[in-house]
Amino acid sequence: MYRIRFHGRGGQGMKTASRILGTALFRGGFQVQDAPRYGAERRGAPMFAFVRAAREPILERGIITNPDLVLVADDSLVGIPAAGVMAGLRTDTVLAIASDTDADTWRHRLHINNPVVILPGIDTDDDDTHIPDTSAQCAGAAAALIGKVSRVVLTEAVTEETSGFGALALEANLETALAAFDAIGLQTGSVVEGAAYDVASSVRPDWVDLSAEASAVAAPNIYAALTSVQVRTGLWRTLRPLLERDKCKRCHWVCGSYCPDGVIAVDDAGYPEIDYEHCKGCMICVAQCPAHALVAVAEEEYRTAKGDGA
Amino acid sequence: MNDTTFNRARDLPTAHLLGAGTAMCAGCGGLGAVREVYDVLGEDTVFVNAAGCMTMLSVYPFTPFRGSWLYTAMASAPAGAQGVRDALDIRLAKGEISKDEDLQVVVLTGDGSAYGMGLSATSAAIDRGLDFIYLCYDNEGYGNTGQQTSAGSPHGARTATDPASSAVAGYKKDLFSIWAANKPTYVATVVASEPLDLARKIEEARALEGPRMIIALAPCPTGWGFEPSQSAEIGRLAVKTGIWPLKKWQNGKLVHTRVPHPRLPVEDYLKTQRRFAHLFEPRRDEVQLAEIQASVDDYWREIEEAKSSSRGD
Ligand SMILES: Cc1ncc(C[n+]2csc(CCOP(=O)(O)OP(=O)(O)O)c2C)c(N)n1
Ligand code: SF4
Ligand code: SF4
Ligand code: SF4
Numbered sequence: 001m002y003r004i005r006f007h008g009r010g011g012q013g014m015k016t017a018s019r020i021l022g023t024a025l026f027r028g029g030f031q032v033q034d035a036p037r038y039g040a041e042r043r044g045a046p047m048f049a050f051v052r053a054a055r056e057p058i059l060e061r062g063i064i065t066n067p068d069l070v071l072v073a074d075d076s077l078v079g080i081p082a083a084g085v086m087a088g089l090r091t092d093t094v095l096a097i098a099s100d101t102d103a104d105t106w107r108h109r110l111h112i113n114n115p116v117v118i119l120p121g122i123d124t125d126d127d128d129t130h131i132p133d134t135s136a137q138c139a140g141a142a143a144a145l146i147g148k149v150s151r152v153v154l155t156e157a158v159t160e161e162t163s164g165f166g167a168l169a170l171e172a173n174l175e176t177a178l179a180a181f182d183a184i185g186l187q188t189g190s191v192v193e194g195a196a197y198d199v200a201s202s203v204r205p206d207w208v209d210l211s212a213e214a215s216a217v218a219a220p221n222i223y224a225a226l227t228s229v230q231v232r233t234g235l236w237r238t239l240r241p242l243l244e245r246d247k248c249k250r251c252h253w254v255c256g257s258y259c260p261d262g263v264i265a266v267d268d269a270g271y272p273e274i275d276y277e278h279c280k281g282c283m284i285c286v287a288q289c290p291a292h293a294l295v296a297v298a299e300e301e302y303r304t305a306k307g308d309g310a
Numbered sequence: 311m312n313d314t315t316f317n318r319a320r321d322l323p324t325a326h327l328l329g330a331g332t333a334m335c336a337g338c339g340g341l342g343a344v345r346e347v348y349d350v351l352g353e354d355t356v357f358v359n360a361a362g363c364m365t366m367l368s369v370y371p372f373t374p375f376r377g378s379w380l381y382t383a384m385a386s387a388p389a390g391a392q393g394v395r396d397a398l399d400i401r402l403a404k405g406e407i408s409k410d411e412d413l414q415v416v417v418l419t420g421d422g423s424a425y426g427m428g429l430s431a432t433s434a435a436i437d438r439g440l441d442f443i444y445l446c447y448d449n450e451g452y453g454n455t456g457q458q459t460s461a462g463s464p465h466g467a468r469t470a471t472d473p474a475s476s477a478v479a480g481y482k483k484d485l486f487s488i489w490a491a492n493k494p495t496y497v498a499t500v501v502a503s504e505p506l507d508l509a510r511k512i513e514e515a516r517a518l519e520g521p522r523m524i525i526a527l528a529p530c531p532t533g534w535g536f537e538p539s540q541s542a543e544i545g546r547l548a549v550k551t552g553i554w555p556l557k558k559w560q561n562g563k564l565v566h567t568r569v570p571h572p573r574l575p576v577e578d579y580l581k582t583q584r585r586f587a588h589l590f591e592p593r594r595d596e597v598q599l600a601e602i603q604a605s606v607d608d609y610w611r612e613i614e615e616a617k618s619s620s621r622g623d
Binding site: 044224230231277 | 338474
């Protein structure tokens, strides 16, 4: 059975990628499961989607914990433990990353000897305020790495899954999917199919026996106010709004009122103060500031320049 | 209206009541409206929230609210609000809480609830004169489940259930007029990108009693297909093109609080969103574009005519 995980951020098209790949494998004669996995988070937040494909009926359910192939559309996710990119990697799991960094550097950084494939042609340009939809590219690359579906079948799958977005989008998706498929070249078919789940040696998970608790304990009542601040939505951000103080007109009611998340406060001198623990990087404040005193900086560049991971 | 605390933009609240760290998408226009409304209503507010995107605000053990929040089924939020209001009234009557411990009961739902599943319960609550505020954040579809068509989806849009090839054939339900016909205390439309207009209307609603009904257009980057950074601009274009009239209704009197002049062509708004992309690509759909423009023109012509006939000229 093939087990594939696509990691990206909400908005990068991982769900569509899993659907395209799932449909391609299905048309190629496999039995298939494909599903997205979200937390309670949305656009910009780490998410993943997964595909199982086998020649025989698939009895496994739930998320994939032992992938044969992991695709990463956004390399900033690799360093975020909560994104779970590295979860359950075997030594022969293929790790395919859309990145400007080369494979050896990634192996060195991650202390692994796995096959690492750098995905070419993926739009990792994060200078603008755009979350690129990489679904067609990721699906095309995955199809080639698995090596079990033809260009024709991939074309059919892309058409089936994305023609609802209009003729122009379909045309662009077909072109990118096939280019990504062709670009895999020598690594085509390099994914090693994992063993089927061994029912005989399976261990019953302990959560099966969770006993019912009294409703006073089990009912999800929250008694404290504002506990949401413990969720660090700042991790969603790929772009950071930065204040250029000399340009700021101290009209904080402008940027402060437009921030949907309410994370812009005012300091004593009347300058806006952004709570980066929670700023999601929507860039509305950057777009709305009349004085252009807020600028968008790629989060990764900012962190590299600062030399820290904060 | 004359003694508003919000005369100028700089009077808008600078400290915000809603906690950060919520699960809403970056750039969510619905969240912006909820945050702005909460800032004006204040802490003594209890939210009754029907299933939809905003129910992801409070996910155990996290809440961005300072007070209570109650989750209800999609059709039932006004019924939930009735229960909360009754409980408060009983405790007030028994002297268990004092008048200044009383809470404002606010129903929070999407358009799927407000325009569709919850409309009957809402109408019944208005019939009973329930003392509550209804805030509908209108993202023009069933957002939480992937933007399927709702009764609030606009004509010509692509949704998860109406692909570009056919698009939404029906017309956005005129919920404002339906609610007003039911004669609640107050009905108003708002949008987060007009924070001053919003703050004044919520301030007015807060001071009144009985059913007070608010519809906030909620630009939705995920469901409408645009970059989160454009959220406020798209809200503003909805007003400037006349697609989203800012208005209020009270005691049988309708007032437009912002009359766009000159009105921008509707396509300035439509072309910012991928849900309308098929109207422009691969070639312009002149018939549809003209139809959408005509429906907006008709709306404002009727408003003008009603105004001049009431003036007697
Ligand atoms: C009776 C019922 N049907 C379906 C659902 C599943 N459901 C949960 S949220 C949602 C979408 C609600 O749409 P809307 O009210 O517009 O709010 P939005 O998601 O756009 O915020 C649906 C269909 C439900 N919870 N209850
Ligand atoms: S809107 Fe721009 S100029 Fe005004 S306070 Fe904010 S950052 Fe400064
Ligand atoms: S980018 Fe600006 S508007 Fe968006 S969440 Fe961050 S501070 Fe708020
Ligand atoms: S889907 Fe739309 S309405 Fe729902 S949280 Fe995301 S942006 Fe907001």
